[in-house]
Amino acid sequence: MKKRTSKSVNYFDIHSHLHSDFFNRKENGQIVAKEMKERGFFSTIIGVSFDDSQKAVDMAGKNKNLFCSIGIHPTEKEEFSESDFKQLLQAGGDKVVCIGECGLDYYWPMKDLESGKINQEELQREKKRQRELFKKQIDFALENDLPLMLHVRSFKNADAHEEAFKILDEKEKESGQKIRADFHFFTEGPEIVKEIVKRDFMISLPGVITFADLDDSILEIPLENLMLETDSPFVAPKPYRGKTNTPLYLEEIAKKVAEVKKMDIEEIRKKSVENALDFFRIEKW
Numbered sequence: 044m045k046k047r048t049s050k051s052v053n054y055f056d057i058h059s060h061l062h063s064d065f066f067n068r069k070e071n072g073q074i075v076a077k078e079m080k081e082r083g084f085f086s087t088i089i090g091v092s093f094d095d096s097q098k099a100v101d102m103a104g105k106n107k108n109l110f111c112s113i114g115i116h117p118t119e120k121e122e123f124s125e126s127d128f129k130q131l132l133q134a135g136g137d138k139v140v141c142i143g144e145c146g147l148d149y150y151w152p153m154k155d156l157e158s159g160k161i162n163q164e165e166l167q168r169e170k171k172r173q174r175e176l177f178k179k180q181i182d183f184a185l186e187n188d189l190p191l192m193l194h195v196r197s198f199k200n201a202d203a204h205e206e207a208f209k210i211l212d213e214k215e216k217e218s219g220q221k222i223r224a225d226f227h228f229f230t231e232g233p234e235i236v237k238e239i240v241k242r243d244f245m246i247s248l249p250g251v252i253t254f255a256d257l258d259d260s261i262l263e264i265p266l267e268n269l270m271l272e273t274d275s276p277f278v279a280p281k282p283y284r285g286k287t288n289t290p291l292y293l294e295e296i297a298k299k300v301a302e303v304k305k306m307d308i309e310e311i312r313k314k315s316v317e318n319a320l321d322f323f324r325i326e327k328w
Contacts, residue, residue, distance in 0.1 A: 051083055052083060052085050052316050052320070053082060053083035053084060053312070053316075054083070054084050054085070054271070054290070054293045054294060054297070054312060054315075054316065055084075055085045055086065055087075055270075055271070055315065055316045055319035055320070056084065056085070056086040056087075056271065056272055056273050056275070056290035056293045057086070057087050057225065057227075057247050057270045057271065057272045057319050057322070057323075058086075058087065058089050058144075058192065058225075058227045058228070058247060058249075058272035058273070058274055059086045059087070059088055059089065059272070059273050059274065059275040059289075059290050060088060060089060060091075060274070060275060060276060060277075061075060061076060061086065061088050061102065061109070061275065061289075061290070062088050062095075062098045062099045062101070062102040062103075062111075063091075063095065063098070063276070065276060066275065066276040066287070069276055069287040070276065070287050070289065072102065073102075073105075073106075075289050075290070075291070076102070076106045076108065076109060078291065079108055079290055079291060080106065080107065080108045082291065083108075084108065084290050084291060084293065085108045085109070085110075085319075085328070086108070086109055086110075086290045087109075087110045087111060087112055087140060087141060087192075087319075087323060088102060088103060088109055088110070088111050088112070089111070089112045089114075089141075089143065089144050089192055090111065090112060090113045090114055090115075090143075090144075091114075091115065091116035091119060091144060092115055092116065092119050092121055093115070093121065093124070093127060093128070093131070096111075096112075096113035096114065096128075096131060097131060099111040099112070099113065100113065100131060100134060100135040100138065100139065103135065103138040103139075104135065104138055107328050108328065109138075110138055110139075110140045110141075110323060110325060111135060111138055111139055111140070111141075112139070112140065112141035112142060112143050112144065112192045113128060113131055113132065113135070113139055113141075113142060114128075114142045114143040114144055114145045114180050114192065115145060115176060115180065116144055116145070116148075116194060117145065117146050117147050117148040117173045117176060117177065117194060118148050118151055118173075120172075122176075123176055123179040123180060123183070125179070125183060128183060132187060137327075139189075140189065140190075140323035140324065140325060141189055141190050141191070141192045141323060142180055142183055142184040142187070142189050142190070142191055142192065143180065143184075143191050143192030143193060143194070144192045144193065144194040144227060145176070145177055145180040145181075145191065145192070145193065145194065146177055146191075146193040146194040146195045146203075146207055147170075147173050147174065147177060147194075147195055147196070147203040147206055147207050148173065148194060148195075148196045148203065149170065149173075149196065149197055149198045149202050149203040149206075150196045150197065150198045150203070151196075152166050152169045152170065152198075153166070153198035153199075154198075170206075174206070174210065177207070177210060178210060178214065181210070181211070181214045181222065182214070182218075184222070184223075185214070185218050185220050185222065189223075190222075190223035190224060190225065190322055190323065191222065191223065191224040191225070192224075192225055192227055193207065193224050193225060193226050193227060193244075194227060194228070195207045195226060197231070201231065201234075201235055204231065204235055204238070208238060208242070211224065211242065211244075212242075221243075222244075223244075223245075223322065224244045224245065225244065225245040225246070225247050225270060225322065226239055226244060226245070226246050226247070227247050227249075227272060227274070228247070228249045228251075228272065228274050229246045229247060229248055229249070229260070230249070230251050230252075230255065230257060230260075231260065232259065232260055233259045233260050233262075233263040235260075236260050236263040236264055237263065239268070240263075240264070240265060240268050243268075244268070245268050245269070245270055245318065245322055246264050246268055246269060246270070247269075247270040247271060247272040248261065248264075248269070248270075248271055248272070248296060248300060249272050249273065249274050249278060249280075249296065250273060250274075250278050250279055250280030250281075250288060250292065250295065250296055251278055251280075252280075252296060252299050252300070252303075253280040253281040253295055253296065253299045254280070254281050254284065258303045261299075261300055261303045261304065262303060262304065266310075266311075266314045266318075267318070268318075269300070269311075269314065269315060269318060270315055270318050270319050270322065271293055271296050271297055271300070271315045272293075272296075273288050273289065273290050273292055273293055273296070274288070275287070275288035275289045275290055275292075276288050276289070279292055280292055280295040280296055280299070281295065282295070283295070294308075294312075297311045297312050297315065
């Protein structure tokens with residue numbers, strides 16, 4: 044694939060929620076987007092439900108430096124309507140560059156099991172519901188030649204990751220198509236990195252890497268598979284911990300990656316931008 048580069052893109056935050064109600068209770072997303080534009084910061088803003096995806100499409104349409112992803116988060120108790128999302132995809136046009144965030148989250152159901160909120164039978168029903176929701180969004184992404192923004196959170200022993208790999212492998216075999224996907228907010232160990240890279244998927248690193256020991260995983264990620272994200276407004280990197288996270292803090296994550304890999308930050312910045320433009324197949328803005 045042709046590498047896309049642009050001097051006008053200083054940083055590309057591949058996963059933020061600037062459009063979300065939560066963000067806008069803390070900060071004015073449009074004001075942040077304006078400052079981002081002035082400083083050459085771009086972002087893909089991520090939908091977690093149909094209504095939230097509509098908000099992402101609307102905000103991306105009003106800002107040249109914003110793109111969006113539409114989908115349903117695994118913990119959202121919502122059906123995936125192909126017809127509704129097809130209409131949303133058409134409404135968003137070139138601004139819709141991804142499907143998700145979708146995937147599997149086994150952490151919260153297992154915590155509910157431990158606390159007694161649900162029983163074992165309900166746990167299995169919830170896992171099945173998440174798997175079916177995930178499969179529908181994979182199919183939708185393949186039908187529309189779009190990549191997936193994956194939310195995969197394990198409880199222990201990489202349980203959700205192993206299940207996600209199985210589903211993705213089966214869908215590739217079934218469809219005969221190569222799936223493009225990013226494992227967002229990656230905080231797993233180097234063995235999971237190897238499994239992701241083996242499948243030629245992407246990995247995006249969040250602000251957590253600036254205060255948690257994930258150096259071994261960072262070292263294991265090839266530059267070709269690396270992207271950067273804030274997941275704003277959540278989990279701001281050092282030295283901004285405790286503040287509302289924004290895409291403008293992405294440079295701190297790039298600094299940490301450069302430090303661990305013993306590379307110049309400019310190389311990390313440039314490569315992460317190229318990878319984002321390639322992954323989303325963004326050619327104009």
